[in-house]
Amino acid sequence: MKILFYDAKSYDRESFSAALPAFPEVEIEYTKSDLDPRTAALAEGFDAVCAFVSSNVNAVTLEILRQKQIGLVLLRCAGYNNVDLEAAEKYDIRVMRVPGYSPEAVAEHAMALALASNRRLYKAYNKVRENDFSLSGLMGFNFYEKTAGIVGTGRIGAAMCRICRGFGMKILAYDVFPNPELKEFVEYVPFERILSDSDVISLHCPLTDSTYHLINIDTIQKMKDGVILVNTSRGALVKTDDLIEGIRMHKFAGVGLDVYEEETDNVFEDRSDEILEHSTTARLLSFPNVMITSHQGFFTREALSSIAETTLQNAMDFLQGAASPNDVKRA
């Protein structure tokens, strides 16, 4: 089975090459191009394509893939909001993902963002490098005995709940399907109470029609003053213009974002030589209490090797016609 691996980075080659010997039926060819309607035709002669969160797997992409006899899209990520599942069904293309490669990787990064923005670590780091040892602008608050509000308590949200418990926080959660494993130390409440009672709010639900712009000016106004907001899930859960308005209203002690709305344009690219002055991300970065990272939550050694192994096992299940819990189906 031949797989065309789109948007291949050196770390992808490393982790997949290390896992490949256990899957002798699978061959991989890597390309730096990402999958979109312009590059889908490169898949001629392959059986499957491997794509990522940054790929544009829309109806046009899928139509071209079908013309090239591709029967499988292997997503080497958990989220699949970038795939037109209706079109995949129409063109009879199986879509598989890696649902839970290392929830702790993302949850640990979410807590890192919460702590870094609370204690202004990025500012402290730069100050000390400039020989400025004053503490002005660095005051934070204790997380101990404060309230964490976790939105979405699947794999990553549950890991975040466990981390918050370790910090001695009270944990409120909102989920359409409460997680029974958490009931001993997590109180499920309506979303409104997450907003009104939390000192730290962390988003861990998927991006769907019902979660699009979940954080907007109405929901921001209902939050406590001095709240910390963390988003490691998907950028469009937060309406960026409204977030900027909220920051201007001094609603937030800190904002930590690993994902942002403009991400599909610049995900994982080095854009250090470009002027991004018109982007909303650049506007966000102009605030001293905002910390942004470039979708690196998943980026740990353990997560990358787990992603490679599960993706290759997904390929084998496809080859053998086996059912899999990693199939992505239309709701």
Ligand code: NAI
């Ligand atoms: P999961 O599927 O295990 O959990 C998601 C939870 O959200 C489920 O419990 C579900 O019931 C809940 N949910 C669904 N709709 C909801 C709604 N309207 N309101 C509240 N809760 C709702 O997913 P997992 O593995 O925990 O991942 C969560 C998200 O994290 C992914 O969808 C993805 O967008 C993001 N992610 C980010 C990464 C990063 O590197 N920053 C890496 C991996 C995932």
